[in-house]
Amino acid sequence: MIKRNLLTLTLVFAAGILFMPANASAFQVFGFTNLYTTDSFGSTTPQDIFNPEETPYLYMSLAIPDGAVANTISAWNDPDSLAYFSSSALSTDTERWVELSNWADVQTSGKWTINANYFDSLGNNAIASADFNVVPEPTTMSLLLLGGIPMLLKRKRKQTKNI
Amino acid sequence: MVMNKKLLLVLAFILSFGILSAGQNAFADFTQYTIVGAIGDKETNEKLVFGFNETPYLYMKLPDTGNVFTGSFWRDPDASISYVSTKNTGPEASHISASGSGLISGLDRWITLSNWDTVKKVGEWEVNSNYFHTNGSTGFSTASFTVTPEPIAMVLFVIGGLPIAASLYRNRNKNAITV
Numbered sequence: 181m182i183k184r185n186l187l188t189l190t191l192v193f194a195a196g197i198l199f200m201p202a203n204a205s206a207f208q209v210f211g212f213t214n215l216y217t218t219d220s221f222g223s224t225t226p227q228d229i230f231n232p233e234e235t236p237y238l239y240m241s242l243a244i245p246d247g248a249v250a251n252t253i254s255a256w257n258d259p260d261s262l263a264y265f266s267s268s269a270l271s272t273d274t275e276r277w278v279e280l281s282n283w284a285d286v287q288t289s290g291k292w293t294i295n296a297n298y299f300d301s302l303g304n305n306a307i308a309s310a311d312f313n314v315v316p317e318p319t320t321m322s323l324l325l326l327g328g329i330p331m332l333l334k335r336k337r338k339q340t341k342n343i
Numbered sequence: 344m345v346m347n348k349k350l351l352l353v354l355a356f357i358l359s360f361g362i363l364s365a366g367q368n369a370f371a372d373f374t375q376y377t378i379v380g381a382i383g384d385k386e387t388n389e390k391l392v393f394g395f396n397e398t399p400y401l402y403m404k405l406p407d408t409g410n411v412f413t414g415s416f417w418r419d420p421d422a423s424i425s426y427v428s429t430k431n432t433g434p435e436a437s438h439i440s441a442s443g444s445g446l447i448s449g450l451d452r453w454i455t456l457s458n459w460d461t462v463k464k465v466g467e468w469e470v471n472s473n474y475f476h477t478n479g480s481t482g483f484s485t486a487s488f489t490v491t492p493e494p495i496a497m498v499l500f501v502i503g504g505l506p507i508a509a510s511l512y513r514n515r516n517k518n519a520i521t522v
Contacts, residue, residue, distance in 0.1 A: 188348075249424065249426075251414045251426065251428070253414075255412075255476075255478075255479070263410055264432075265412060265430060265477065268412070270426055295475075295477065295478065297412070297475035301426075301471075303483065303485065305481060305482075305483045307475070307479055309479060
């Protein structure tokens with residue numbers, strides 16, 4: 181009898197956990213439903229590799245409670261862990277795009293991490309993150325190779341001569 | 344026996360709900376979050392009741408150094424919302440949004456509504472805030488305060504109301520005698 185009750189309790193406990201929503205407020209999830217980078221304002225096509233001439237945009241899709249307004253802001257962390265805040269936006273818009281206003285000044289090749297925050301007037305607070313990479317321009321790589329090959333050949337000839 | 348079993352089932356479900364909720368809402372709170380009566384390094388004592396001519400300030404002490412953004416929703420007794428944000432992006436660069444005013448000093452921030460004298464209302468107010476660090480950490484807190492009417496308004500109300508009350512009382516007595 182005791183074993184049976186214990187088993188029942190365990191099953192109920194497990195059911196409670198399984199059916200628990202991600203955000204425990206009122207059994208509904210509010211906050212980010214999507215977060216990723218795109219190549220332009222208004223685009224919803226994900227892109228996570230950019231060359232230095234491109235401007236990455238952060239796309240946010242939100243679930244906002246009825247009657248509430250939500251503020252979103254993002255922190256862009258560069259490959260050297262320097263961080264920059266984007267502008268914040270307070271509205272009822274469920275789709276938002278944001279870029280770094282000083283992107284041209286701060287862009288660096290490597291992996292960037294964007295941490296984003298959602299906070300609404302009913303007290304729902306959520307965070308999410310997205311990564312993207314900035315790769316050098318193909319032309320830059322080509323020039324690097326073109327300039328480097330003669331130097332490598334010259335070095336090799338010198339080594340062979342010494343032998 | 345059946346009743347006990349049902350009760351145990353309900354309790355188990357509530358317990359699982361509570362445990363998972365606690366886990367998923369385990370953000371770090373502000374170190375201190377309270378309503379105060381003025382701004383400045385020594386102004387951190389809680390004040391819960393304000394006269395109509397006083398200005399409430401929200402005092403927030405952040406748990407981390409670094410670049411931190413805060414957002415505060417001020418809800419008035421009629422549920423209208425005002426929003427104030429603060430941001431610092433380095434030792435010298437700090438900013439309070441145009442809808443607010445106050446002071447940012449290290450981990451301490453004091454803010455109020457820049458149009459407080461226009462929007463103030465008698466009754467209970469609620470201020471919900473979050474902070475957001477560039478490293479992705481965040482936290483949330485809430486506080487309430489009450490705005491009471493001006494003393495003079497209360498006095499005038501009483502003075503003006505007394506003759507009316509007296510008149511009503513006399514009329515009632517007169518009607519009673521007639522009957």
